[in-house]
Amino acid sequence: MPELPEVETVVRGLRRALLGATIDGVDIRHPGILRSAPAANFLAVEGSRVRNVDRAGRFILVDLARGAATLHLMLHLGMTGQLLVVEEAAPWAKHTHAVFQLRDGRQLRFIDPRRFGRLDIVTEGSLPERLRRLGIPRGQEPLTVAPDDFVALFRKRKGPLKNLLLNQALLRGLGNIYADESLFRAGLDPRAHHVSAPRLRRLRTAVRHVLRSAIRAGGSSISDYVASDGTRGWFQLRHQVYGRTGLPCRRCRTPVRRIVLAGRSAHFCPSCQSR
DNA sequence: ATGCTACCCTGGCAGC
DNA sequence: TGCTGCCAGGGTAGCA
Numbered sequence: 001m002p003e004l005p006e007v008e009t010v011v012r013g014l015r016r017a018l019l020g021a022t023i024d025g026v027d028i029r030h031p032g033i034l035r036s037a038p039a040a041n042f043l044a045v046e047g048s049r050v051r052n053v054d055r056a057g058r059f060i061l062v063d064l065a066r067g068a069a070t071l072h073l074m075l076h077l078g079m080t081g082q083l084l085v086v087e088e089a090a091p092w093a094k095h096t097h098a099v100f101q102l103r104d105g106r107q108l109r110f111i112d113p114r115r116f117g118r119l120d121i122v123t124e125g126s127l128p129e130r131l132r133r134l135g136i137p138r139g140q141e142p143l144t145v146a147p148d149d150f151v152a153l154f155r156k157r158k159g160p161l162k163n164l165l166l167n168q169a170l171l172r173g174l175g176n177i178y179a180d181e182s183l184f185r186a187g188l189d190p191r192a193h194h195v196s197a198p199r200l201r202r203l204r205t206a207v208r209h210v211l212r213s214a215i216r217a218g219g220s221s222i223s224d225y226v227a228s229d230g231t232r233g234w235f236q237l238r239h240q241v242y243g244r245t246g247l248p249c250r251r252c253r254t255p256v257r258r259i260v261l262a263g264r265s266a267h268f269c270p271s272c273q274s275r
Numbered sequence: 276a277t278g279c280t281a282c283c284c285t286g287g288c289a290g291c
Numbered sequence: 292t293g294c295t296g297c298c299a300g301g302g303t304a305g306c307a
């Protein structure tokens with residue numbers, strides 16, 4: 001499940017592989033993955049060069065230049081999406097929905113069995129305008145948000161803390177795994193309401209630590225996730241609570257509990273995490 | 276504005 | 292063995 005660390009790993013791989021490469025065309029094999037722009041709009045990538053690869057939350061942004069014109073490609077991996085840079089002769093994976101042909105004979109392939117992933121493209125407009133048209137949430141980046149801003153984001157909000165962490169309009173990039181892992185590290189119950197400022201500061205530190213550790217590990221590979229060169233991450237081996245329902249807490253041996261919040265499983269240690 | 280639920284979609288797995 | 296039914300969840304539409 002690609003969350004911020006997985007997307008960051010993919011972005012770093014794409015940057016290494018694609019910067020300066022020329023795109024000769026794109027084949028949208030399954031238009032259902034398009035978010036808003038019709039398939040015809042993607043014809044514009046022909047002859048463009050990759051100028052930058054970046055990330056906003058879980059959204060991957062590829063800046064393309066063609067002459068004086070710029071194009072902005074958005075890719076979202078959804079639940080099971082993969083972006084692979086391969087030689088064009090590489091074996092064909094099932095559920096390959098889009099293929100970008102590179103002039104040097106390689107291909108960027110978008111593969112997504114569950115088809116929750118999305119592609120979009122815009123051609124112009126100011127940065128905020130582009131981000132809006134690409135559907136990028138307005139939330140803060142968890143790795144750069146200042147302590148006071150982090151506290152301000154959550155202080156006057158209602159609802160369980162876990163739900164707030166999943167709200168991409170507040171903080172973008174956290175998903176179910178890293179929300180649970182961050183709450184465990186901060187010692188906070190996912191059901192906690194109206195959390196105090198000192199506890200929120202602790203949560204910010206925990207989020208940063210968990211995300212950075214996961215990025216160093218190349219992300220968590222649970223089912224489909226792989227980096228753009230096909231390698232798997234190993235942070236799943238370090239999960240403290242996610243996916244460990246009924247197993248002993250690694251800190252205190254109390255069985256890990258699973259409840260449902262925001263329509264998702266929330267995993268936590270009832271002894272180590274307090275409200 | 277905000278917070279909630281239903282929906283999309285397929286592979287993997289438990290249970291019979 | 293083979294079938295059925297359920298579960299996983301990111302983002303968004305639609306609702307109160």
